[in-house]
Each structure stands twice: as structure tokens, then as C-alpha cells.
Amino acid sequence: MLYFKNDYSEGAHPKVLEHLLKTNFEKLDGYGEDKYSLLAKEKIRQAAACPDAEIFFISGGTQTNQAVIATMLQRHEGVLSAVTGHVACHEAGAIEYTGHKVITLPQYEGKIKESDIAAFIETFYADESHSHMVYPGMVYISHPTEYGTLYTKDELTKISDTCKKYNIPLFLDGARLGYALAAETDLTLPNIAALTDVFYIGGTKCGALCGEAVVFTKKNAPRHFTTLTKQHGAMLAKGRLLGVQFDALFTDNLYMELSKNAIETAAMLKDTFRKKGYEFFINSPTNQIFIVLENKQMEKIKENVCISYWEKYDENHTVVRFATSWATSKEDVQKLIELL
Amino acid sequence: MLYFKNDYSEGAHPKVLEHLLKTNFEKLDGYGEDKYSLLAKEKIRQAAACPDAEIFFISGGTQTNQAVIATMLQRHEGVLSAVTGHVACHEAGAIEYTGHKVITLPQYEGKIKESDIAAFIETFYADESHSHMVYPGMVYISHPTEYGTLYTKDELTKISDTCKKYNIPLFLDGARLGYALAAETDLTLPNIAALTDVFYIGGTKCGALCGEAVVFTKKNAPRHFTTLTKQHGAMLAKGRLLGVQFDALFTDNLYMELSKNAIETAAMLKDTFRKKGYEFFINSPTNQIFIVLENKQMEKIKENVCISYWEKYDENHTVVRFATSWATSKEDVQKLIELL
Amino acid sequence: MLYFKNDYSEGAHPKVLEHLLKTNFEKLDGYGEDKYSLLAKEKIRQAAACPDAEIFFISGGTQTNQAVIATMLQRHEGVLSAVTGHVACHEAGAIEYTGHKVITLPQYEGKIKESDIAAFIETFYADESHSHMVYPGMVYISHPTEYGTLYTKDELTKISDTCKKYNIPLFLDGARLGYALAAETDLTLPNIAALTDVFYIGGTKCGALCGEAVVFTKKNAPRHFTTLTKQHGAMLAKGRLLGVQFDALFTDNLYMELSKNAIETAAMLKDTFRKKGYEFFINSPTNQIFIVLENKQMEKIKENVCISYWEKYDENHTVVRFATSWATSKEDVQKLIELL
């Protein structure tokens, strides 16, 4: 059985495991105060060219989105997100659980536009009774988006400028950030650090066993963020687990290197799909490939390949997702190509 | 200055005040255990032909929506509402504050359709990863809606049947219920009690100083609802204040009688608007009239009349609301007609 | 049947009702923007000699405590209260519902001591792992306390100084503030305004139908407090209801005058209890009298008088409460005295 279902189906990159093993019996302080956490933070600051960054490690993505949004927002505020944004639809109400509304904006292949942000805010403040409504308090985007698409440097700059104009922070969810950076793109990690107020570097889907690195780019971490993550249940006693992994990921450019594999194997697959005349649901430049299949054809493929149901297309067709990852082998890709 | 800004600009109907005065020095138990609260509940049960109804009085509308929704929903559930529903946009995030998502459905002149409810629920459960999303746990409608429109008996029956089919409760927000019942409609109070799981009878906007009567129609009040309303800050020590008022409102058909005045005065106004060629933004059968005005014309009217800004129509036009109420005098309507 | 069960068993003082009646048909803006709300605020500023006070009206006590505490605290903070404080035990978890811990301090006849506040805070910050605990973020006291006792000016000054020293706000719950001010005391309303950061003037138990006036004394109302009260369900559309009442209560010294009646009638009763050798559970200078009764004697009294169970004293004795109010008549007191 081939497995192209998602990008979190293996453990961790061997170098990450190796670093965990090598440091296993060092006695280290808890709660992220260990030396590897400090080293990892320093390496991330350098990689992001953001010397002032305040960095925290959190074990999973939903938890990270929840902790960042709930602590950056003021109580009367909600977060703006694409209607297809992860926090808007796939986190079981984790944002609302913290008492905040997710305010939805139109999406264009998973992305939002600065003009929609501006229009929402202008309309909001023009409304005489806006004090009876939820204030727009933050913009959330993901990069890559839910559909694997990417913001260009120009697009992110415009969104960033709009946020600055209206004085609300911009948060970039980088659950798959490695795959964004390794794809064909003009948007670098230092660009992202410069253009956002806070973002996170996904580990779970990009080579780690678990863990995400939250980067507050402007010395703007919420006061008492450590206590608040504990309050959210988001602080690990054994913080080294995350620090050691990110130390490995940001040594010798590993995070970028391992991410490339996902892009390269996805490119091989996309090429094949294109040649064989498959219909792309969306044109994603990263590691997720969305294909429209006839239902019978889908059933046939599923006999040999694990893939993800994405959404119903019409009565006879379904959108499915093929995902590659840092761990996808070229042999598996070759086998899949032969099957198609 | 004429005043057609809203339907909560006066105090209470004289008979309500009179009843408060007459009972003022009777010594009564607190927290809704007084005899007038009990009497009022009994009268409401009769008016609604719902002998099993469990009834609670709460001081305001937002609080009522908040208390009902937060206690009827299970923790993994959200509430379905028209995208224009009061709980979706005009309550400062009061529902999300309790940890629950408001899931929006398309609106048709403020109303929702049973087919959209069904489609949402079917799509939800068909999604293989629906356990990662917010479950649809309740349907919220308002009657009249935000646009003053009304459900017909047939429409409400279909929505009710759909809710029963999918086993989720139907909640009807009746902040202006009197004006719905007094309008031209085939939907009676007993119909509403039969077709919904819970609804509330608005007092604040229909003749009371304050207060709403929540009616659980099927012996289905959430367990410990009293404790939960206290926890929400929604329980008055001096519960008599609400009981006495609703006792007056449901004596000698007062609630219906006073509501009629709003409908009659609105009809006079609508007639005039129609004759004079004003453009109606929406065709509302109740006490709220939405008119599209040229901006200059609006400014001119506002010199003599208090009205509500509703929304921008285009660069040169604005939608405004003229509202009548139980207290609107025919003299004021006449003066406004002359002005137009 | 005589009624000494509590101080919220009647409606409102006749002058309050009269003012409601007189203003009933004036057309006024909603949400506390009406002229009577503005007038009432100005009169309260003058009575409290606090020209900068920011004042809001909220319909009930639990709601007021909830809204003030939840919006004054930072997210990592809890509120310090006597273990017998209302927010610590009699509000169905309304504070915890907002996500904040009530941290309890020892009580002395219902009061707390500045030395316990200081000791708690010193110990807290001395603990190396205090960032894993709830920070002390506010001090809550009630005046009168749950036991009807009063802080002296000296005691409140010391508590106030301690709060200033540690830079946390002091909140005084004045649900029965009128009865504190009308008792024998050296602590005036201007003193309270000067020594606290926020307090509230209770209407529900002191002559109003409902309503409490929250006074932020140092231009320190939380940002967007109006939106937050709406979010809490604590904002009345018909804000005039509260404004008109407080306008009456703070005209011609009415609030003080009506409160005196409770103190005078309580004094008559206490005198009788003392003469007849009843055992006082606590020595309260205000309108609540706590007496230890033999259980049989209690049952006998309850045949003719409504009183409150307070707590079990021992197997054969119970603590009961006799409460007077602004509305207690001297005739009723006389009848009770004869009965005893």
C-alpha cells in the first residue's frame, strides 16, 4: 500500500532523532529553560534575520494558533481569516473556545486580499453601532494555505502594510512553512519575519516528532506569555523535547534541506498528473496536490494508495489530495506514477 | 424633534407601571420565586397553549440569547444562524464569549431556509474529518428577523421538521415577538410554542421596562438552568420586577393590544412612503421600515427626525430605518407624514 | 406574617417610581446615552467628590462583580477575596466562569487585613516558580461585608495603601453601600472614592427596582468597557431604566435618607435582642442582624416571621438573619418586638 495521505505519517528526520539520542542523558532544566532551547532560538533568530525575535516552542499546531490568537487579541476583538482558514473551520472551535470570534473574509485559492481586509475595517468603523460588534483585532493567514498556495512577496507586503495602517497585528500560520520556503517563491524567511508581527515555524509536518516554533518578531510577545501558555495547557515540563528538535532542524540548514524533498517529489507527481491529463482542482506550488477524480477512478486508486478525501466536486467526481513530505521516497513516487 | 429611531425609546406601557406601583410594597421572595412570577408563567403557558412550558425571566435580550444558547449546546457544538442574525453580528461576540461558534447560513431577507440547514448538516457528516470541526448543535432564528420580516407557518414548520429530523433544537429569538404576532401573519403564539424547542417573548421592546420571558416548550430546560443563569450574571435578586411586568403584559391580552399600535402606525407610514415613491430596501410587514434615501435627503430629514442609519447602499444612497413601537402616537406619525 | 428575610423584598422607593412615571414617555436614546443617565452620573460624581469618575450602570450585583473583575484583571491574574466574600462563595462560580481564580484570604468578621494581602503577595513573588501560578491581580472587598460589618477609615486606608504599594487595584462591592454610609461610621462616600480604584453603589438592595452604579475612580475604566459589558450580556438596551432610578436616588440626598430607615429599624431590633438576652453571632452595625437561636425557638419564630437561615451553629442551634431595609416599617418592627 502506497501512502500519500498526509505529511505527518512518519516520525522525524534521522538527524532530529540522532540529536535527541545524543543529548538524552544530559540533565537539563524544564519549561524551555534548557540550553538546547536557547541555542535553537538563537539559530532561528539568525535564519530569520530577526535578532529581536522572542521565540517559544509549543507542541502542536492547533494549540499554537489558540495560544497566539487568544493572547494577542484584546477581549473585545476577533481575528480575521479566510473563510477556508484552518482556524475558521478545522480546529473544532478552538478559537471560539477561548472566547473570540473568527471573522471570515473571502478566499481566493485559499488566500485573502488586502483590499478585503481594508474594506472590512472601513465598513466596521463606519457603522455607528460598531461598539456592539466584535472589533477586528488581528489578521490570520496561513502560508502555505489550506490549498497549498503561496503568497508572493508583493502580496504579503500589501497585507502587512494594510495591517500596519489599521494598527492590527498580522499572524502567519506556518504549519508547513518549510514547504513554502522550499518551493518556487520570492518570499524568504527573513521577509516573513519582517512583514509579520508573529508567525510560527511548523515542526510536526516538516521533520520533527512534534513541535512548532512561535516567533514574535518585534519584541511584542504578550506579557506573561509563559504563564498564559501554562494556563492553556500548552507548556511542556520537558521543554527540551522541542528545543533539541529545533536545534537540529536549524543546524546546517536541515529544515530547508528536508523540505526540498517534499517539493521535488510533488513536482514529479504533478508532472505525471499533467501529462496524463488529470484535472487539477487548484494549482498548488507546494507539497499538496489536489486532483479531481471520477468516483470510480478514485475507488480504484484507493485500492493501492492511501489518499485524502478533500471535498465533493459533483455527483460523479471528488476532489482528493495527494501529499508528499520530507520523508517521501522517490521509489514510492515512481510506484505511484506507474500505477496512475 | 420627531423620534422614529428605535422601539425602545420610551419607558413602559402605563398598565405595566401601574401594576408595579400597586404591588410595590408587597413583601415577596427573591429570584423569581414570587407569586407574580408564578402567575405570569401560568398566563404565558395559557397564551401559548403550552401547559408543560418551563419559563424563566431574564433582564435583557443579549443575555437571554447568551444564556439559552450556551446552556442548550453541548461543548462540541455551535449554533446555526443567518449570516445577518443578531447573534452572528450584533452582540459583541457574546456567544463566542461562552466558547461556542456561530455557524452562518445564507439569508433571504433575514430568514433562513430549511434546505440550507439540511445541506449544511448533510455535508458536515459526510466529511470524513468532521470530528475536527464544530458540530451543528442548534438552529437560531429571530421572528421578526433583523429586517422585520416574518416566517410563515409553513416555513417555520419546515424548519422545525428539519431540526427534528436531525435531532437539534430550534430556538426562536422573539425580541420583537409582539410585533410579529400583531402583524398580518398565519403564525400564532401556540404555533410557535409547538414548532420550537425554546423561544423568548420580548418585553424590552414590547411594552416592558426590561425583561424577556424564555419558554422551554418541551420540559426541556437545561438541568440547573437557575444556577447557570446566576453563573452568567443573568439572575436578578429582585425577580419580581420581571414577574410583575409579565403578569401585566399577559393580563387582558395587553401584550397583543399594545403591539398592534406599532403595526398600525407603521402601516400608515409605509402607505405614505409608497405613495410618495420612496424606495423600500426590503418589504417588512412589522414595525421596522427600511428606506433607501439619497444622502442629501437623509441629512435633511435628520434635521427634524431621529432615525437609524442601517447600512450604506451606494456612494450616494443610504439605507435608514424608521421604527414605530407600542408607544408611537398617531400625532407623531401625522407630523412625520407631513414632513416627508 | 412578618417579613425580615432580606433587603430586596419590596419594589422601589416611591420617589424612584415617581421619577420613572414622570419620564416614561420622554423619547430617549438607548444603552445609557440618555440624559437621565448623564445627570445621574454627574450627581454621583458630586456626591462622591470624584469629578473624574467614569460611571456605568449594570442591572444586578453578580453581573457587576463579574464584569468589573473580568475586565480589570489581566489574563494571568486572579482576584483576592475573603474566604467568605460574595464572589468566593455565593455567585455560582460567576468569576471562574470568566476564566479567573478567586484566591481566598482569611476573614475576620467578614473583613480582610492588609497584612494578609501583603503576606500573600510577598510569598507569591518569593516562590521561584510563581510564573506557574495565578498572579494576584486585584483585591475585592465588600462594604458592608457578608456579615454586615464595616471597614473603618483607617482599615480601608491601610488596605488601599497596600494595594498601591503592590500596584494592584482595589475593588469595593457596595451592594448595600447605602446601609454602610448610613450606619455609625467614619468612612464617607468621598473617602471610598479616594481610597478605591473601583466600587459600586448598590441600587437593588437600597431603594431601586434594580441596578448598580459602577464607579471607576481614577479614569481607569477598562478600554472598551461598553463593548465588554455587551459581550457579558450586561448592557440594557433601555439604559434609561437605570439612569432614571439613579437620578432619583441621588437627588435631594434620597439614597442616604432611605438608607437611614434600615439602620434605625435595625437598631430598634438589636436593642430588643440585647435586652432580652439573645445571643448575637456577630456584632453588625448595619441592617443585617445575626442571632443564634435554639432550633425549637427558631421554628416557633418562623411560624410568624420570615427570616433567613444563615448557617448551622451546633446540633441544637442555628444562626439566623433578620434583615431590615429602606422599606421596613416601624409598625412591623414593633410587632416583631412584641413577638420576641
Place this chain on the structure above:
Amino acid sequence: MLYFKNDYSEGAHPKVLEHLLKTNFEKLDGYGEDKYSLLAKEKIRQAAACPDAEIFFISGGTQTNQAVIATMLQRHEGVLSAVTGHVACHEAGAIEYTGHKVITLPQYEGKIKESDIAAFIETFYADESHSHMVYPGMVYISHPTEYGTLYTKDELTKISDTCKKYNIPLFLDGARLGYALAAETDLTLPNIAALTDVFYIGGTKCGALCGEAVVFTKKNAPRHFTTLTKQHGAMLAKGRLLGVQFDALFTDNLYMELSKNAIETAAMLKDTFRKKGYEFFINSPTNQIFIVLENKQMEKIKENVCISYWEKYDENHTVVRFATSWATSKEDVQKLIELL
């Protein structure tokens, strides 16, 4: 520098790491649906002699306490805990953050007594106004407690019986459960499964990189627990990380074997402390040793040994904690003994 500061200062037991390595490239489903999670659950069911157990893995202890308590409690309920219980004081308000009160009971060397539970509940329901208070909805204990002490089988049986009598669930926090089971005790894992409604088996402090196994013993997991853990941010995409570790921990009795090391090394240390006349603050049979040191002596020891400040004893003395763990080497213990 010797390190006896806590029991989470190393990585994971080598056999746990080995299992992670061996399974690293197997492609497995996410969210705990992988075969190792299923295997681990089955092994835990067997070890606990609890074939009906419903088991979930969560990454950390605070998160586990938060998710279990918040989902087992009804909305009007709070959790009973020793005043020294972890959830009462060392979790930054994580329980209150979910809207629930922690109700404190007296502690006896960290433990609670069934008589105090019964007394609290009896007094609660005897209070006529208990519907205005937080209902007791669950009993929380930890085993070992915060002071390293253990419940006997008899004590736990009595607490369990009391919970059954009053129909509220009993929750046992087993963050250090391995060290309880490996100590001299008559309370076995099957006993715990039989006597509690839910408990968790701590991994973080007992040999794992991270992770706790929540065991609902009576087919009583809250409905939709998976969705709720996601909502709490407590669900890992890469659930295998926890499943593989617990599979290793419950293979060949590893969990018990590695826990013994902590008990044996602690015993060596306690013996030395006893012989040398050190004052024990409390007599703990597990891996935490609480010693009263003169402040100067403490400073001297801290030059060579990392230990934990516990609490101030008096002006000149401090309580400190020496902790051993599954990873403590006998060499280190020997060095410490020589130092003392």
C-alpha cells in the same frame, strides 16, 4: 554539578527511544488512530485489568488535568481538591480558565480524607441557597501527592465509596504513577482502575519524552472527547509519538522496571539523610525527598547540587526537595552521599 532538581531532567528511557527509531519510517495514520496507539491501549487495559477502559493519550500533565476535568464536570459544577493539589495551586489557573472552580479541602501530608468530602457535600446540600453556589462535581486526588505521599488501598477505597455514595466521579492524577506503584504500597494498578472513574498514567516524569495516558475506567469517557481535546488544543496530529512510547513503556513491564530505579535511589538517599540526622519535612515513600535545611547549609549544598526550593520553613530554614527518577544513576547518588 549533581542534579536532583526534578524528575523530568533527562530525555526518555533507551527502550522508548529505540522503539521510536525502529518505527520511524512506518507510515501511520494520525490523531491516535495508528496501530501502536491501539497496541499501547490494549497493553494498558491488560496491565490495569480493565478490559473496558477507554484510553486517550495527551502530551502533558496540565493539559490532561484540564481536558479531563473540564469535560467530566457539568457546567454548574466545580472540582474538589486538596488545598495543596496541583490543580489548586500550580497550574496557572488552567482549571478556572475552562470556567470551573477548584473547591479546596483540608490536606493531610498532601492527601484528603473521605470524611471531609462527605462533610463538604452534606453541608452544601443542607444549605438552602446551594443553587447559588458551585456544585461539587468531581473529586481530584494525585497519587503520589504533591508531597510524594501515597494513599493506601483502604484510604482509596473509602474515598471511592464516598464518591459513589454521592454519585460524583473520582479522578486520580498519576503524573508520577510509576513511582507510586514501584514504592512499598498495597495499592496496585488494577486497584486504581477499579476504584477510580478516570486516572492518568504519567509518561513525562516516568520514562517518556512526553505524554500521559488517560484511562476512563467505566466506559465513561465524555461524549465527543476527541473533538473536545482538539478544541482544547490537546490533540497531536502525529499521535503515533505518544502511542509508540506507551507501547514501549507497557511492553515487558518496562514502566514498572524503570520506576523502581527512582525508588531505590531515593531509598539510598533517605537512609543517608536519616543517618546523618537531617530533618525530614514529610515522610515520603516515593521519589521526592523533602528536607528542612538551615539556609546557610542550603546555600553550601547548592554550590554542588541542583535541588528545588520548596517553601520557606522559618526565618533561618528552608524546605528543599531532592528528586530521583528512572534515570538517576547510583554513581550520582553515591557522590551526593559523600557530599552530605
